[in-house]
Amino acid sequence: MTRRFVTGDENFSPGHRACIGCGEALAMRQVVKALGDNIILVNATGCSEIIASALPTTSWKIPWIHTLFENTASIASGIESALKVVERKGKRKKAKVIAFAGDGGTSDIGLQALSGALERGHDLLYVCFDNEAYMNTGIQRSSSTPYGAWTTTAPSGKMSIGQKTWKKNMPAIAIAHDIPYMATACPSYPFDLMDKVKKAVSVDGPSYLHIYVVCPTGWRCKTNLTIRLGKLAVETGIFPLYEVEEGKYKMSVDPPELTPIKDYFKIQGRFKHLSDEVIEEIQKKVTGDYQRLKEKMEGL
Amino acid sequence: MTRRFVTGDENFSPGHRACIGCGEALAMRQVVKALGDNIILVNATGCSEIIASALPTTSWKIPWIHTLFENTASIASGIESALKVVERKGKRKKAKVIAFAGDGGTSDIGLQALSGALERGHDLLYVCFDNEAYMNTGIQRSSSTPYGAWTTTAPSGKMSIGQKTWKKNMPAIAIAHDIPYMATACPSYPFDLMDKVKKAVSVDGPSYLHIYVVCPTGWRCKTNLTIRLGKLAVETGIFPLYEVEEGKYKMSVDPPELTPIKDYFKIQGRFKHLSDEVIEEIQKKVTGDYQRLKEKMEGL
Amino acid sequence: MREIRIHGRGGQGAVTLAELVCHAAINEGKYAQSMPSFGPERRGAPVLAFLRISDEHIKIRAEVITPDVVVVLDPGLLNITDVTSGLKSGGTVLINTKKSIDEIRSKFGVESRLGVVNAVEIARETLGVPITNTTMIGALLKATKIVKKDSLIEPLKHRFGPIADKNIKAMNRAFDETTIEEV
Amino acid sequence: MREIRIHGRGGQGAVTLAELVCHAAINEGKYAQSMPSFGPERRGAPVLAFLRISDEHIKIRAEVITPDVVVVLDPGLLNITDVTSGLKSGGTVLINTKKSIDEIRSKFGVESRLGVVNAVEIARETLGVPITNTTMIGALLKATKIVKKDSLIEPLKHRFGPIADKNIKAMNRAFDETTIEEV
Amino acid sequence: MTKRVGLEGSFAVSEAVRMADVDVLSAYPITPQTHIVERLSEMVADGDLDAEFICVESEHSAMSACVGASAAGARVFTCTAGQGLELMHEVLYIPSSMRLPVVAVVANRALSSPLSVWGDHSDAMAVRDIGWVQIFAENVQQAYDLTLCAYRIAEDKDVLFPAMVHLDGFHLSHVIEPVILPDQRQVDDFIPEFEYPFALNPDKPVSMGCYGPPYIYTEAKKSQNVAFESSRKIVSKAWGEFEGIFERSYLPVESYRTEDADVILLVMGSFAETAMLAIDRMRKEGKKVGLARLRLWRPFPFDEIRKAVKGAKLLVVLDRCISFGYGGPVCSELRSAFYREKNRPDIVSFIGGLGGRDITIDQYEYMIKRGKEISENGSEEEFEMIGVRQ
Amino acid sequence: MTKRVGLEGSFAVSEAVRMADVDVLSAYPITPQTHIVERLSEMVADGDLDAEFICVESEHSAMSACVGASAAGARVFTCTAGQGLELMHEVLYIPSSMRLPVVAVVANRALSSPLSVWGDHSDAMAVRDIGWVQIFAENVQQAYDLTLCAYRIAEDKDVLFPAMVHLDGFHLSHVIEPVILPDQRQVDDFIPEFEYPFALNPDKPVSMGCYGPPYIYTEAKKSQNVAFESSRKIVSKAWGEFEGIFERSYLPVESYRTEDADVILLVMGSFAETAMLAIDRMRKEGKKVGLARLRLWRPFPFDEIRKAVKGAKLLVVLDRCISFGYGGPVCSELRSAFYREKNRPDIVSFIGGLGGRDITIDQYEYMIKRGKEISENGSEEEFEMIGVRQ
Amino acid sequence: MLSWKDLELGSIVTEPGNASAYKTGDWRSNKPIRDQSKCIKCGLCYIYCPDAAVELSKAGNYETNYFYCKGCGICANECPRGALTMIVEEE
Amino acid sequence: MLSWKDLELGSIVTEPGNASAYKTGDWRSNKPIRDQSKCIKCGLCYIYCPDAAVELSKAGNYETNYFYCKGCGICANECPRGALTMIVEEE
Ligand SMILES: Cc1ncc(C[n+]2csc(CCOP(=O)(O)OP(=O)(O)O)c2C)c(N)n1
Numbered sequence A, B: 001m002t003r004r005f006v007t008g009d010e011n012f013s014p015g016h017r018a019c020i021g022c023g024e025a026l027a028m029r030q031v032v033k034a035l036g037d038n039i040i041l042v043n044a045t046g047c048s049e050i051i052a053s054a055l056p057t058t059s060w061k062i063p064w065i066h067t068l069f070e071n072t073a074s075i076a077s078g079i080e081s082a083l084k085v086v087e088r089k090g091k092r093k094k095a096k097v098i099a100f101a102g103d104g105g106t107s108d109i110g111l112q113a114l115s116g117a118l119e120r121g122h123d124l125l126y127v128c129f130d131n132e133a134y135m136n137t138g139i140q141r142s143s144s145t146p147y148g149a150w151t152t153t154a155p156s157g158k159m160s161i162g163q164k165t166w167k168k169n170m171p172a173i174a175i176a177h178d179i180p181y182m183a184t185a186c187p188s189y190p191f192d193l194m195d196k197v198k199k200a201v202s203v204d205g206p207s208y209l210h211i212y213v214v215c216p217t218g219w220r221c222k223t224n225l226t227i228r229l230g231k232l233a234v235e236t237g238i239f240p241l242y243e244v245e246e247g248k249y250k251m252s253v254d255p256p257e258l259t260p261i262k263d264y265f266k267i268q269g270r271f272k273h274l275s276d277e278v279i280e281e282i283q284k285k286v287t288g289d290y291q292r293l294k295e296k297m298e299g300l
Numbered sequence C, D: 001m002r003e004i005r006i007h008g009r010g011g012q013g014a015v016t017l018a019e020l021v022c023h024a025a026i027n028e029g030k031y032a033q034s035m036p037s038f039g040p041e042r043r044g045a046p047v048l049a050f051l052r053i054s055d056e057h058i059k060i061r062a063e064v065i066t067p068d069v070v071v072v073l074d075p076g077l078l079n080i081t082d083v084t085s086g087l088k089s090g091g092t093v094l095i096n097t098k099k100s101i102d103e104i105r106s107k108f109g110v111e112s113r114l115g116v117v118n119a120v121e122i123a124r125e126t127l128g129v130p131i132t133n134t135t136m137i138g139a140l141l142k143a144t145k146i147v148k149k150d151s152l153i154e155p156l157k158h159r160f161g162p163i164a165d166k167n168i169k170a171m172n173r174a175f176d177e178t179t180i181e182e183v
Numbered sequence E, F: 001m002t003k004r005v006g007l008e009g010s011f012a013v014s015e016a017v018r019m020a021d022v023d024v025l026s027a028y029p030i031t032p033q034t035h036i037v038e039r040l041s042e043m044v045a046d047g048d049l050d051a052e053f054i055c056v057e058s059e060h061s062a063m064s065a066c067v068g069a070s071a072a073g074a075r076v077f078t079c080t081a082g083q084g085l086e087l088m089h090e091v092l093y094i095p096s097s098m099r100l101p102v103v104a105v106v107a108n109r110a111l112s113s114p115l116s117v118w119g120d121h122s123d124a125m126a127v128r129d130i131g132w133v134q135i136f137a138e139n140v141q142q143a144y145d146l147t148l149c150a151y152r153i154a155e156d157k158d159v160l161f162p163a164m165v166h167l168d169g170f171h172l173s174h175v176i177e178p179v180i181l182p183d184q185r186q187v188d189d190f191i192p193e194f195e196y197p198f199a200l201n202p203d204k205p206v207s208m209g210c211y212g213p214p215y216i217y218t219e220a221k222k223s224q225n226v227a228f229e230s231s232r233k234i235v236s237k238a239w240g241e242f243e244g245i246f247e248r249s250y251l252p253v254e255s256y257r258t259e260d261a262d263v264i265l266l267v268m269g270s271f272a273e274t275a276m277l278a279i280d281r282m283r284k285e286g287k288k289v290g291l292a293r294l295r296l297w298r299p300f301p302f303d304e305i306r307k308a309v310k311g312a313k314l315l316v317v318l319d320r321c322i323s324f325g326y327g328g329p330v331c332s333e334l335r336s337a338f339y340r341e342k343n344r345p346d347i348v349s350f351i352g353g354l355g356g357r358d359i360t361i362d363q364y365e366y367m368i369k370r371g372k373e374i375s376e377n378g379s380e381e382e383f384e385m386i387g388v389r390q
Numbered sequence G, H: 001m002l003s004w005k006d007l008e009l010g011s012i013v014t015e016p017g018n019a020s021a022y023k024t025g026d027w028r029s030n031k032p033i034r035d036q037s038k039c040i041k042c043g044l045c046y047i048y049c050p051d052a053a054v055e056l057s058k059a060g061n062y063e064t065n066y067f068y069c070k071g072c073g074i075c076a077n078e079c080p081r082g083a084l085t086m087i088v089e090e091e
């Protein structure tokens, strides 16, 4: 059934070295399936890059480039501009430029390059794979790590509950750049995800996709829970699926009632130290944020 | 009259080398007046820094540090953290840390450092002096330069109307970081400005002030129009004065009717090449944006 | 100096095994050194860890290429790697397996001194999870006496806190249950 | 080689003066070099510009310290700087002023060859703005014949486009109206 | 048809970029480089140059965008100075190791702190290990010529390394001098249309920038260095071709009145011509002195410098950069290059011209004299600083 | 009471930081430095270290935050590696020129591209001009000791420069070895509470980082360099004090069996002890060979290295870094240091150990032998690369 | 063993997807077994596999490619029909 | 002329506000003249001056400090009473 709507090509070929059950690798696979062949991929340092490019091998069947951790959007900008001129001068036709980066590469060290690219209006799609920490280097906190989560640099301890800051709202920051298309997605909802990828690449100008990806290694959970946890993130309202087209908000999945976050927390090692009070505090924040987000939706 | 509400101290002492009629120097003066003595100032490279610190002299009477162009918020973060520990360890009492930067230092090269500082929740006030271009280096475009404006790197010409991108919305980006206090201000409204400075420093955590400052040199206007142009920016809705406290929006000045932008454009050299059509296009955008902003206001 | 190489999979604790024994040796006043194979290997991928123990300051700082002892945490690795590679003559191979010594010898052609123990079963039963690194320490100590068994207690306690006791038990059981065939 | 130093204020076009004459000289086939004082001086602040003209390739690349000619764009500068500093013996000072040669000599003690012209008035009347740089080119040419007056036409056209003619007029008028006193 | 015009150094560079028909420009303004970006912006705005100008938000992105554009097969240009070159430091390693022929012009500037917008060679020296071709200009004509040459060199199929042209901040970037501009056809002959062999292209997918485990990293660096070293001869070849077309010649090491010189002064960049005036003066007094300039700094011209200095007893080196706690980098590398030579000159080290400080003709003369003293009697110090107020 | 424990290199560094009672930590994770930040995070989370840990968004900010905190009078620490050190390159000049005693530990790592998380000295060499005290550790004990010493040195009122301790990525950072930990009181004696003379403080306002026109820039650099040079003797003094308290001794240049050596091998960092094994083997065969290590790299120990090599005919230098188109930086600087000496050894250059490639005992032996050959018969190449697959 | 001369310019890899020769099946400790009789060909196991280890056979069946399957158990967990069972990999 | 030995550690400036000795009045080409009789002491000229060149005298009058006044004309432009006039600076 699925195969009818989805290409059988795996331009991100198997044989990659992601951890067993990696949600990021899965998301990459789904995104690449929806992208087609006429693309050029720019990859930030991070799991997405390191699992697929040990010299002298590559998992990539489409043109792919990695240079550094923080400059992905700028490399992509350069390529996009080059393609523009090269096409204008009649040398070659344009391809769509796609950037892949983790949450660290996006909301921390690569934020400025991204902001610049969005502001300048390059015709490219930037995809952030948000596994809520620096996983490639071994589970350090990022600004995208959720409040209360354990990481190696925001460990729980006598003086610490784990991550002390609330998750940076990258989708909101992207939207504040007034770009034509922004959406959130999760590979637990593959068709929604692939639809959004297609919409995003069809836009002329910058688009941004923020994809929630489960990392069993960093989240300290079983490898077979990758899909389940992604669904729970959506069903609890922790990671709402929505899109913003030309400033208009639309909810993609709107559960009639939000599942309590503790259902999501309890199957992950990174939250196991949290007291009921802290969980309650987080529950309030999640509910409130979800409510405020829904208020932005058109036709509600 | 004025003097009754305002300190006579000039911690930013005269003898500075700003251009004749500089709006940035004026804004700095007003901000510093409202800040009091128990502060430490961190200054990005830019006009604000270069006009007041030629070795072996300084215009500053409060502790002041400049290092580079892009790292102002990070230097400030370091100082703030140091003061925290030093106070905790009983060595010295805290002072408020203030960061000064231009629009380039804020919305371009220093954006990431700023975003990090806001996210981490340091107790500091970041002030952006927005003169809508890189003035210190001679009027190059920044992402804060308004659409259509001439600058040396976005010159008008046969193939160009000047700046081709819409002004980056730094206040919106700051708000997307969920900080406790954000406000826009302009030294043409000195009491509003100074009130906001005082509110901003009284907040515990990060606050952001975006101050519109007229640059007669870069805007190609007469030196005596600095105040007038600031008022026009507000009255046309080009630069609305508002504040956002804990997510709640409030308009500071709300003209019953917006002045047409051409009144503002026509006394500045940087817009003189614009056709009526382009001005019309900009007028629409200004009106629309102003409307959308007003919709966010509480109790409207 | 004795050199030990541990074969495992990312996430199985090969490095922890090396570390724990290293600490034990140092606490005994010996010189010791442990290190992982340096690389970005992921959960599931075959990995190595290394250990050296000596009576003098150890000056070499490189992967162990000619081990005196090889410890294999995951029997599946036997299918895909030659775990005996570089083994010094007279060296020992210790394998977590439910197979017998003879089966191993015939199936994988291991000719050296060989020890086997069903560490998965021990770990499942003692720890509740099939994590075999602390268990295999028992086998290592049985086969080599490289450190005293008691010397492991403090490192295990430090590392595992409340679940240290279970791990000590697993180690002890493996010590008892390891079968070694000299050659 | 002849060396010229121009005194002005940020925004008054001292550098442009140097550039225009430099271009004129180069177009005549001469060697020439012009440069600003290197620094972050702001609109209003006293600034310098430099010009060298020679029949050979110019190898020195430093500020002019011992000028043959000094051009002063803003009379106010006389109050705050010694514009004659380093002037070569036999050198010339050219000042935009409404004062007479005698007044200048007595008030500021200038003893060298001296030229004055009311460039502000000329600029106001010809250009509509008190920007005196192109005007003072007229004075410079009158005093030194360092390049031909016609040689300025192309550079002025290139630089000022539609308003070049007015500038040419201002230059010509200053050329005519400059009073020079030899010593 | 060539023409002789007055051009500011920055405009001369811009002309070269325009005539090279660059596809993508990406740069961030910084004094004293600003006039280059401004002039290029005008050219693009006026349709005189059909290129995309990416107005990036920082130098880090400027270089990154160039890397991306170059990987996509475009001819690219960037320019920067001082702090800007520092901010892109990490990125600079990329085009040299990925073999992308990015061309950059650096208007040399001193480094903070204290902040200085004025020229010295600290920025240029901070990138000497990175594997870019580095060429120093000494006048405005050279700023034009060498920018053109940078494309010819970088894009040669036997080079494919990035190239950097250094012109001293203000002293060259802000000075107007006469320049001979060639005909466009001459330029087209000299730098033909460029096709990168592995441009990112869906028709022929490649992976660029895979990571290098220990198994392969040393080999990657060996192949990079061998290729870089061998591009030295292409530099000379390109300059030979340049001379054929444009009738001006360049050499990796250029000498001035060194034929029978006992003492040779060595400087780089815009100070060279002023130093010639000192040499002229001393020659007039009968002193056997000469001047050498490293036109090519990387790849380092070992053979050429050894030849150029042959016979001299003393080499006096002026560095415009200080490696703190060590000394002048140019002097250090020259000494190393001569270390194993049979008939090597003594080499004495001076440092000066920092942060925009000029060096006068007198000071050059002093260095030569003092250099001889040091050579004969030794010195307490590893180097001497010139023109510092005591 | 001292105690002997097994510690990973990264944990040893963390222990030193904890015992130094650092006030502000600011770092960004990067392999192979991660274990340091992780361990320190734990210490702070558990209340074992009363410090603010600023989890910055990049290395550029990590160093900037340290600069800010140091200027405010705090004792600070950061650590990084490879790309991270590169990304903070511009910022590194600030504490050295503003005289802020920031302490950084660098887990040396090779530079991209190709990306390598493994060790070599390219990152360390890329900062050799910047004016930081640079010290190389060769085992885990030294990683601990030298981190402590870095505070003692950096904060000395006659130094007030930032200091960097280099430990080789993985080879030291990820290896557990026995370490002798001192008593807290010993540490407190060694590094007393620190008060920066001009800390940012409203009670006594100063302006830091004013800009320097040409009028003053050269003077600023002169005073910086003189102060930096003279901090060399404080390094030795500090190590003397260290020995007094902790009974382990360090020297700017350390020698191993060099007494009567004809040939001296020179290496830096974690390779040194393995090289000793090669020396031992050759000594057993009666060869007069020895080993020298630069413990202190900046300020460069001119006198000490000249003394240490006195009498040797040949110095064989192994660089773990390549200055592309030139050669090994350590070798180059050594040659320059010996250039004007009367009885100077021949110096031969090898490069190896790049991107995590080990050097075997056999290869050290080879270098010594091949070095002699080259010394006698010369070589086509300026340097030879070790362990590269042909 | 590659020599330095074998490396492509800039260490570029010119063989697209050559990493597919790497057998990630070697990582597997647990193995999914499909009961085709229960399978309704919904394809979820296909679209959810991080390692693209589920393939549609010519016959129209979904089958696990054990060359790549790392044994995460996602397919088994998500199969709406319980057609997949994880078993311990044989030694 | 400062020697290198005169510089403070790190070129720090320890004399707060010593730039106030710099006479920016020298930059002035136009000069504001105040007609105190028209002045209502609103202080706008004070609060709007970029150069802090308007001072309140002991007598309670606003007065221009020509040591600093650069002559921008802002005060004159913004004075609600037209109490300020710009005149050309004398030679
Ligand atoms: C300048 C620089 N700093 C740090 C690193 C180390 N580093 C590489 S990947 C990474 C974390 C990546 O995190 P994220 O972007 O979230 O991607 P993930 O690995 O989680 O998919 C870090 C810290 C680097 N390569 N370069």
Ligand SMILES: Cc1ncc(C[n+]2csc(CCOP(=O)(O)OP(=O)(O)O)c2C)c(N)n1
Pocket (backbone or CB within 6 Å): B024, B045, B046, B047, B048, B069, B070, B101, B102, B103, B104, B105, B106, B129, B131, B132, B133, B134, B135, B136, B137, B142, E028, E029, E030, E031, E059, E083, E084, E087
């Ligand atoms: C890394 C770096 N890049 C560029 C510069 C050059 N630079 C200094 S200030 C400046 C522009 C400042 O613009 P803005 O922040 O808007 O402040 P303004 O001068 O307009 O007040 C630039 C480009 C620099 N100092 N450092």
Ligand code: SF4
Pocket (backbone or CB within 6 Å): A017, A018, A019, A020, A021, A022, A023, A024, A025, A047, A051, A131, A135, A136, A214, A215, A216, A217, A218, C042, C043
């Ligand atoms: S660490 Fe997490 S994101 Fe990275 S490969 Fe493993 S599972 Fe995937």
Ligand code: SF4
Pocket (backbone or CB within 6 Å): B017, B018, B019, B020, B021, B022, B023, B024, B025, B047, B051, B131, B135, B136, B214, B215, B216, B217, B218, D042, D043
């Ligand atoms: S350029 Fe503009 S902002 Fe800068 S000092 Fe001059 S007027 Fe003020």
Ligand code: SF4
Pocket (backbone or CB within 6 Å): G034, G038, G039, G040, G041, G042, G043, G044, G045, G046, G062, G075, G078, G079, G080, G081, G082, G083, G084
């Ligand atoms: S998920 Fe289950 S039912 Fe669906 S195709 Fe796979 S095996 Fe068949």
Ligand code: SF4
Pocket (backbone or CB within 6 Å): G032, G048, G049, G050, G051, G052, G053, G054, G064, G065, G068, G069, G070, G071, G072, G073, G074, G075, G076
């Ligand atoms: S177990 Fe995991 S890897 Fe194997 S086929 Fe199922 S989903 Fe794919």
Ligand code: SF4
Pocket (backbone or CB within 6 Å): H034, H038, H039, H040, H041, H042, H043, H044, H045, H046, H062, H075, H078, H079, H080, H081, H082, H083, H084
């Ligand atoms: S603005 Fe005018 S009225 Fe007001 S105080 Fe100044 S001079 Fe007086």
Ligand code: SF4
Pocket (backbone or CB within 6 Å): B021, H032, H048, H049, H050, H051, H052, H053, H054, H064, H065, H068, H069, H070, H071, H072, H073, H074, H075, H076
């Ligand atoms: S003219 Fe300008 S500088 Fe002078 S007092 Fe008035 S506002 Fe101030």
Ligand SMILES: [Mg+2]
Pocket (backbone or CB within 6 Å): A102, A103, A104, A129, A130, A131, A132, A133, A134, A135, A142
């Ligand atoms: Mg991540």
Ligand SMILES: [Mg+2]
Pocket (backbone or CB within 6 Å): B102, B103, B104, B129, B130, B131, B132, B133, B134, B135, B142
């Ligand atoms: Mg600005």
